[in-house]
Amino acid sequence: MATNASWLQEQNREREDYKNEGKYQRRITFKGIICNKIVKGWIFLTIFATVVPVLVYYFVVDQGTYKTNNSSTCSIKSEFRVPCGKINISSADCEKIHCCFELSTETCYHYLPSKYSYDFDENTNGYVAVQKSTPYDSASIQKLNISINEINENKVSIILHEDTVDVSTNTLNSAKNYKVKIADEKLIVEVYRSEDDDLLLSTAKGPLIASNNYSEWSFYLTNQTLLGLNQTLITVDENSTFNAVIYKNNYDHYTLPVFWAYKNKQFHGIVIKHDGPMEITILPSYMVILKSLTGGKIEVELSVGPTPTLLHDQQLVAQNIPSYWTMDTYMCRRGDNVNLTQLIKEYSLDLQATSDCIHENLLAAMMKDNGTNLQGVRGILGQLKEQGIKFLLSVPPQIFGNTTDLYKEAVSLDVLYKYNSTIYKGKYLKQDVVYPDYGHSKIQSYLKAFSTFLVTYIDIEDIDGFVLNANWPANDNYRISNLSFPYFTEDLREAMSNTLPWNSTLNNGSVLHLQKHNTYGYDQLTSMKTYFNSTNPNIFVTSASDTFGDGRPTIIQNVNASWSNLYSHIDNVLFNSIVGNHLVNTPVCGDTAVYDSVIQETLCIRWYLVAATMPAFRIGSTEPWRDPENLNTAFATQTVQRAIQRRKMFLPYYYTLLSRNEPALRPMFYDYYENTTTFSMKHQYMIGENILIAHPLSSGRTKLQVYLPSRIGVWYELWGGKMYNSTGEAWIDIDVVETDFVAFVSQGSVLPLRTDNIFNFIVALNCTSKICEASGTLFEESYLNFNATDTAITISGIPQNCNFTLENVTLYHYTNVSIVTYYTNKNASLCSGEDNITIDYTTESEDGIFI
The missing domain is CATH 2.60.40.1180 (Golgi alpha-mannosidase II)
Known part of the structure; x- marks a missing residue:
């Protein structure tokens, strides 16, 4: 740990846009002129007569809160202003919560340095909250700490946590490519590149706020180029912000809390590790603001790069090479129908596909079927096997119905989510469903019962893999309405709806779903892999909702067909690919009912051509179907079939890249x-x-x-x-x-x-x-x-x-x-x-x- 006694002066120098550095350098070239005493006098009088009145108006009249006897200042460039307090707050209320107010824009923002911080207290020998409450009137956690975990010479974790919480840390004795500095007087951390002292991360430019149900932490990575949140380039207009909520949901279950930064011709990056709901805001200056509804521990893992290849390798978790067939053409129809008789009747074998799921609702329909259509399911599987087509079973997390042996076993094992001490019942596909906790200590026993249920319809050896769909987990009948949180936005409301209630519980009511939501899909994936890999080590399991680092392909769902969505999904796929999700894919021509087969035929053809360049290829939608045989014209069918055949020729090339753990x-x-x-x-x-x-x-x-x-x-x-x-x-x-x-x-x-x-x-x-x-x-x-x-x-x-x-x-x-x-x-x-x-x-x- 090192000290940084002059950090206040440094921050005051840097509070303006870094673009001004060039102006300072040019001024030095005129040193001989400026040092002339007469010229200096005229310059001083000119500045005093013109600039000072403007500054006085700007600071005192317009902002109204500038205090010359305070080390904090409101004279902050607009692109660096961190919002403070509720929306549409008044000037008086803004000042009450110790923040700055600008009359012209009616905005409330934090001082620099913020008056919300944790300062070192000699009496307690720790960092103590300066303010007793947050800007949202919740009580501040009194003591916080930052721990440093040096993972290797290129990677370090900065962990913000309560003073009473123990975290695992490590200090390397060998040479490192980074230097970490923590200020003595304030709980501020900065990380520098060892080679050239280039600043890689700083938490000095924003507030530090912590309470039991709200936390805020800001960091600064670059003043040049920022990438992240599934964007290969984050662009923020001068008078706006870029916002994303990390809380898995219907329409955003695949955004990763990962950033890459480019500065001085070098790259570095971070991964944010936090289980609760988090809103991330990017200011025009590229300052990153984290706002969590759960507080608790927040970890930022920094990798130093400095090239994209090295940064990819440093962030990547070691991966096994997938089976070659996982790159083949995969077909899976969607819809609301859970009638197994009708699903069997409607199914037709698609010879363009090399892997198939029959229908995404097959498992739900089997749970509702009570054994009536055993032979129908086995007959279709027989056709698939005769054609050499792999079978991937779609597995939603929910249990359908309450009369099956599987439901009874889940109740007996007490692995189901509860609400007000009773088993929570939600809706999915217009059916009553319940939700297992896949992180439960008895989940393997539940999966044994699940396997027993499966074999009544499907021989386990006939299943080549599982696709875990809608496991954010989907719930059609819940929309959050309570105002239990001191900070809450419409983006958070949308993200936290149509899933399990945030205050549903597991482990006998001791843990809220809110705290585990973002790991729900990952828990299902890992528990399924653990159980079924014990009998078939090569079985393939992939998920619609995952966490950073596993490297499994994410199945993207609920995408409307549009040119703008195709454009944005290319961007999403490219970023996911370079941060470790190598088997990237896109839902070809969208997968919802929002699709016009006539008007959007050109779009669908282009979508096929885009998907044909990707290592994973997935065709699956509700009606109207978008597989090659069901496109509007013979021309479109022939064109996309040629694209699929051409893609097949490149699969060995893709597989070679994957074998080297490179992004294809x-x-x-x-x-x-x-x-x-x-x-x-x-x-x-x-x-x-x-x-x-x-x-x-x-x-x-x-x-x-x-x-x-x-x-x-x-x-x-x-x-x-x-x-x-x-x-x-x-x-x-x-x-x-x-x-x-x-x-x-x-x-x-x-x-x-x-x-x-x-x-x-x-x-x-x-x-x-x-x-x-x-x-x-x-x-x-x-x-x-x-x-x-x-x-x-x-x-x-x-x-x-x-x-x-x-x-x-x-x-x-x-x-x-x-x-x-x-x-x-x-x-x-x-x-x-x-x-x-x-x-x-x-x-x-x-x-x-x-x-």
Whole structure:
């Protein structure tokens, strides 16, 4: 721990916009002129006569609360002002709660430094609340502390907690890439980069407020570029704020409390760890304000980067490589119907799908069926297995009905949520339901009863995986109306409705759901994995609601079809991908009833083309159906089927990236942040390092502007090989139509495209040296390596038991103009029993002639 005795002076210097630094530097260059005594006198008189009256008016007349005898000040740039107290508060009430008021905008905001802080008290040898109550009249927690947990040389946790709460901490004796400083006089922490003393995080610019049902903590990460809350670039207008609520709900069950910051050409990032409902506000200055309704412990885990790749690796929890089939086309219809007879009658096998759920309500319908349709379910599963289609069972968290043996076992085990000491009954799919607590100590016994119920309809070995849907958990008949919280906004009201009541209880009433809500989905996922992995270690389990760090794909639900939603979901997917959710996906063409199959056909085609670039692919909706066979025209059906087939060729490439624990999808700045223009690009992105994808994200577009990073000297159009030299002007305009799959490949790349066991190679040569060459890798059971020139390709690492054949090689080459040459053969075998093989494009082989 280090002291920072001059932090007040530093904060007063920094309370203005950092953009002024440039002005100060320019002033120094005129030092000789300014130091002239006559000039200095005139400058002083001019400033005094013009500036001082303005400042007096601004501070005294307009704001009305400026006090010259107080170390705190109200003279804060508007973009740094942290709101204080209730909305529409009066000037008098604002002053009563020790905050500043501006008459022109009628806003109440905190002083700098805020008068809400925790100062060191020598009598108690701890940090004590300056104010006895919060701005919302709740009693302040009297003593707080900040603990530092040094995880490794690149990662550190800052934990805010009550003084009486013990937290696990660690201090590293080895060298670290960060320095942590805590001020003696106030409970303020700052983290610096060891190499250059660059400030990475500061809590000095906002208030620190803590009570049993409200806490507020602010931190500052950068004055340049901020990313987070599923946004690859957070932009805040000068007179507005950006707000998000972290409380899993119908329409926002996948936002992660993760931020990346870019400053001085380097990246760093944080993960916020807090179980209760939290509202996060971003000011125009990029100050981040956390407001929690539960108080308690808040942890901020900081990683130092400094590159996007290193930051990704530091935040990533080690992951197992998923089974290859989990990237295949997944089909799952939705709706309100829970009549099993009707679901079976309506079901038709979709041969475009390689995995299927029959219907998202299958399990609910089985719970309501009482064994009537056993043979119907088994018959459909038999069809799936005959076609080689994987079966994924959708599992909502709720128990339907109150007469089944499963319900009775849950009651006996006392694992159900309660309200006013009785079992809480909610509504889902217009049915009465109850809710198990998946974090309960007896939940494994409940899952044993659940498994027993399943086998009456489905053999467990026929289940390839579970999809945990609506597990925020969904509840149709609850809308929060009480005003028990001192701080409450409409955003919080929306987020805390249509789920379990916040004051429903578990563990015999000792724990409120409010405290566990955000981990409900994660508890279901981990408990299901624990139980079913014991008998089938390879069973796949994924969830609609998860917490940061597990790395499982999040199933996104309740998305209306619109161009704006497609645009925003690309952004969401890109950010999720680089913070660890590698199997990203989007609900193709939306999944709600808000969809017009005629008017929105172009949108749906583009949505398929976007989804075809992602490692996970999910088609599932209510009526009208949006699977290929049910689109409005034969043209649309054929177009999206081609997109699915083209995507299938890239699955080995995606799988190779996943095997290296790399994000398959990545925003442009991930690899090319040296050009800060890439931060705002959302219509184009990368698949790995070598493939650039671009989309027209509106209807009727005939032109598309694409940025080709100049670090790569030449980009080839992926499907035709047209060469684009990006060393000069990096922006190009291309003609597009609604069915175009716009993609480019970087020079020096070998792209191995595989369908079943047949390979096709795209060789994008780099001819900047005397030898034209390219390379690539592919992960099968081990890594295959490819090295190519303009005359031959060498493949090494070939497994002994392989059965690969080569269909063709497509060679992209350049001299002064683009040249595309195709070399084909007749499915030559790549398996000679040797570890490597070299194929000369110009020679005759036993299998055919390259032409």
